[in-house]
Amino acid sequence: xxxxxxxxxxxxxxxxxxxxxxxxxxxxxxxxxxxxxxxxxxxxxxxxxxxxxxxxxxxxxxxxxxxxxxxxxxxxxxxxxxxxxxxxxxxxxxxxxxxxxxxxxxxxxxxxxxxxxxxxxxxxxxxxxxxxxxxxxxxxxxxxxxxxxxxxxxxxxxxxxxxx
Amino acid sequence: xxxxxxxxxxxxxxxxxxxxxxxxxxxxxxxxxxxxxxxxxxxxxxxxxxxxxxxxxxxxxxxxxxxxxxxxxxxxxxxxxxxxxxxxxxxxxxxxxxxxxxxxxxxxxxxxxxxxxxxxxxxxxxxxxxxxxxxxxxxxxxxxxxxxxxxxxxxxxxxxxxxx
Numbered sequence: 001x002x003x004x005x006x007x008x009x010x011x012x013x014x015x016x017x018x019x020x021x022x023x024x025x026x027x028x029x030x031x032x033x034x035x036x037x038x039x040x041x042x043x044x045x046x047x048x049x050x051x052x053x054x055x056x057x058x059x060x061x062x063x064x065x066x067x068x069x070x071x072x073x074x075x076x077x078x079x080x081x082x083x084x085x086x087x088x089x090x091x092x093x094x095x096x097x098x099x100x101x102x103x104x105x106x107x108x109x110x111x112x113x114x115x116x117x118x119x120x121x122x123x124x125x126x127x128x129x130x131x132x133x134x135x136x137x138x139x140x141x142x143x144x145x146x147x148x149x150x151x152x153x154x155x156x157x158x159x160x161x162x163x164x
Numbered sequence: 165x166x167x168x169x170x171x172x173x174x175x176x177x178x179x180x181x182x183x184x185x186x187x188x189x190x191x192x193x194x195x196x197x198x199x200x201x202x203x204x205x206x207x208x209x210x211x212x213x214x215x216x217x218x219x220x221x222x223x224x225x226x227x228x229x230x231x232x233x234x235x236x237x238x239x240x241x242x243x244x245x246x247x248x249x250x251x252x253x254x255x256x257x258x259x260x261x262x263x264x265x266x267x268x269x270x271x272x273x274x275x276x277x278x279x280x281x282x283x284x285x286x287x288x289x290x291x292x293x294x295x296x297x298x299x300x301x302x303x304x305x306x307x308x309x310x311x312x313x314x315x316x317x318x319x320x321x322x323x324x325x326x327x328x
Contacts, residue, residue, distance in 0.1 A: 032256060049260055093199065101265065103263075149324075155324060157306070157323040158304055158305070158306050159321040160309065160320060
């Protein structure tokens with residue numbers, strides 16, 4: 001960890017980081033609109049997806065999950081103000097190693113500029129490290145490279161996409 | 165589909181594309197060494213991982229799988245000569261949409277220059293399309309951008325990584 005990271009501590013009097021839960025429905029779907037189109041996601045669909053995410057365990061690790069969706073809650077308001085996912089992929093390569101994929105990082109507009117994105121990334125990275133990932137990857141816009149470099153990430157390749 | 169794609173048909177007298185199976189152990193672990201370190205992967209670990217990949221279904225789609233590992237077999241020799249994975253990730257965004265992740269594409273050195281990588285990518289893309297993915301993404305070296313553009317992919321972002 002760099003000195004920069006050590007000096008930026010999350011203010012735990014105000015904020016809490018935890019796994020997503022069913023009652024986060026409204027806050028999470030709203031927070032994600034900062035990132036992209038959410039569209040029609042009913043409370044029922046949201047709950048079903050959370051149950052699914054909870055149900056998929058890692059191979060040989062019945063206590064650890066493939067889907068690790070975290071949120072940051074503002075304890076004063078009780079609202080979720082940031083959300084992000086760590087998906088853990090079990091591969092053949094690297095001795096049947098795990099690779100973590102960080103996905104769908106969103107911070108509510110009202111709470112931007114408070115390093116919450118940084119703390120969320122650190123928590124997702126720690127989760128992946130604990131589960132034994134040999135690396136964690138994510139895709140970002142070129143303009144966000146500097147932000148991820150501050151979280152000890154480095155450039156690895158180019159993201160390509162095909163849309164239907 | 166572009167004209168380029170239509171003119172490049174897989175020679176099905178020689179090659180077959182199918183899901184990975186337990187008896188592919190030696191060929192697949194060998195083929196993957198073209199891509200990166202495989203390390204010690206015993207037959208038992210390989211079979212356990214395949215069973216795991218088979219067991220994880222998509223939400224509300226008991227007949228469709230999250231892990232879609234394909235191989236190309238040379239029917240004359242009976243050997244696997246290429247392998248690649250499509251991991252399907254169920255998200256909240258885009259109306260609880262699915263995103264496909266293409267991972268670990270490897271073609272045996274002896275079979276390179278025969279468009280097998282192209283055909284493997286097309287099969288993985290078709291699998292994702294059938295399962296209802298709204299997009300499919302992959303990460304590659306900058307030198308392979310042209311190859312993926314021929315398969316109708318376009319540049320989307322930068323891959324960042326952290327290694328432990």
